[in-house]
Amino acid sequence: MPFSTLGLSPSLLLAISQKQYLAPTAIQTAAIPAILRGDDVLASAQTGSGKTAAFVLPILQRLLNQPAQQAQRSASANSRKNPRALILVPTRELAMQVGQTLEQFAHGLSTSLNSPLKISTLFGGVSINPQMMALRGGADIVVATPGRLLDLIDHNALSLSAVAMLVLDEADHLLDLGFSDEITRILSLLPKQRQNLFFSATFPSKVQTLTKTILKHPIRIAVPAALTDDINNSADNTSAITQRAIAVDAKRRTQLLVYLFREHQWSRVLVFVATKYSADYVAEKLRRAGISAAAFHGELSQGLRNQTLAEFKNSKLQVVVATDIAARGIDITQLPVVLNYDLPRSAVDYTHRIGRTGRAGESGIAISFITAETEAHFRLIEKRHGLLCPREQIAGFEPTELMGTASAATPQLANGGIKGKRKSKKDKLREAAAQS
Template sequence: MSFEIFNLSLELKKALEKNSYKEATPIQKEVIPLIKSKHDILAQAQTGSGKTASFVIPILELLKEEKSTKKAKIKVLVLAPTRELTLQITETFSNMSQFFEKKPSIVSVIGGESIGDQLLKIQKGCDIVVATSGRLLDIIDKKQMDLSNLQYFVLDEADKMLDLGFAQELDTILEIIPKNRQNLLFSATYSKKVIDIASKITTTATKVKIESKTTHVENIEQRAIFVNKENRNALLKHLIKQYKFKSVLVFVSTKRATENISYKFRKSGYLAESFHGDLTQEERVYTLEEFKNKKLNILFSTDIASRGLHIDDIDCVINFDLPRSTEDYIHRIGRTARAGKTGVAISFLDNDNLAHFKLIEKRYKLDIPKEQIEGFDFTLEKVKKQKGPMPVKGKRKSKKDKLREQGLK
């Protein structure tokens, strides 16, 4: 479906064309008209669905129609769970407003960068703040941010934010922002926690649900390969050589593991680097740019890269370690096959994680063939159900005995 149906301004149409937005995705088709009509939204949308543009486009259109003031005032507040997603959203706002006669001022508020510089930009006047909640509260505590003119409150990746302990922070933010505002919530899942949070923010939201969980992974070839843990490095090198992968994103479970494995691969001559939350913001931005520009071929990352990482040409995603949450599996593999391209997602399996992988398959109604690669011998162990010991009569104390011991009988 063409963006023509949304009746957008000429400036936005030019930006869409320049950024290669040709057909509206299902979430954009549903959400853009609702936001333009001033509805509150509670939308369930998976990674790669185009949800960022679904709120950026109509918000910019509505802002453009308003009379401008001499000094910009904060009218839009977007909260996101990670620095990377925050910067991606900021970039989308900037790209989509590039042809506006009066471009909105957009400020990213994130940790790892100078809070003084961010405060200065805000105090000079800005229209849109895109923030992680922790740094936003740091600035709010300094009482140097005026949110009294806020019109649009966007909560992106709500489920992920709750995983990071966002609930209490939200209460503080809701006390400060105006009650009369448009609320837009996006989440990959409709868990009870998400619904509880949504009820705090709005009771009049229009619910939008994009049914299929597989639309964004149709172009991904999903594979599962048995391999002993000590042979995973060798298998990864074998796969990269065999399929000539030029850009590989490898998910591992810990920050320390990303450092150790990337070091070993660099010693073997690979252009590899680690990516995790302990890096400074400057290091994180630099590493992603190197990966995007193909100066790095392999990025070993924690789940920090499972959401908000928009790189169009990742050939293959490797689950070196499986994600703890079944939901993160889809977010991880969604880093490949973006922008209509194809990609491969490979999970390394062993006797310890096979049961967890079966839970992932059940969750997403998948049936991925389990492979073994020649030269990487693996023995699948049958899991025997162990029966607990038979109860011994008279072993457990009766309620009367327990009360007697406590002097209550």
């Protein structure tokens, strides 16, 4: 089925062809007509399946269909403050990716409009002043992380009173990162009459609770079947990804990583660790071994994060050692290997980590280092994803510690926590208040 059958205008079809999109993916084929009809959509699709274009293209088309309204808005600087489409994302990197996709497709549409569409991408970690300045002329589409969006609203830089389309991209991760209060406040500022679109690779139970209160008779799209709760199998289709589990002593993981990198002559590897300290530590060890590597975590400046990703994409860096901030929203083509130096705390995050490789039909390899301490947790990941990865041993790196000594019910993780057992900040504050 070609894009021309989905109800998109010739100008958008030209933009699609210039990006060398040959045919719509499954999620695009299902979602674009539903969004163009004005339906609410609850869509689940694997990482790398083209879900960003699945909502970006119909948003642009719907704005193209309203030139008269846009001309009226252009006449008033005050009304121009009010975006018509709002896309909420969990991370800076995903905000930039979605913003760039919008800009690429919107480029060249000005001939079909009375004035060019204005797209604003807003996120924290950088000065708020340039973003406030950029919003002085208003915006038609806003892509934002929740915290920075509310900061700009508090500064009277924009209003949400005219939003007709709301997108929550990576909805599960938005809630995982603790944005529930921010999202609740943002929802209170939106018009009641609007179109709501939820996109994610997984839909745990807390996201389903949110969808029931927001979505109105949504069209449900699953490519393949959506995740219904934290225990069920992931929606990710990992057929293009070879998954391996290598048993190794915790203290020899860095040495094994160096050995595998040289043995297989990998061009690029994305390595996931549990903490920023581990990211800095492992990256430094790799550099000392003669491998060009850099750490990537939330405490780096935005400029340095952008530089690291750029150098990784153009192969100036061979290895990026990242915390889970990189598990979503970073699109790196032709990434051959993802390696879990530390296992993720959540079985769902395993999907998003390994989904950085094997994208858009390419093949990839996902390797997990399994230590005696994390064996039980990996068994839990296998169970929840319906996997069975035989434990490999590499000659010269055979583990000496007894595997499987941790309890499967309370798996110990590499960052010292126990999934579901660590006290939250609120719990700690309550305890302190009770003792005072």
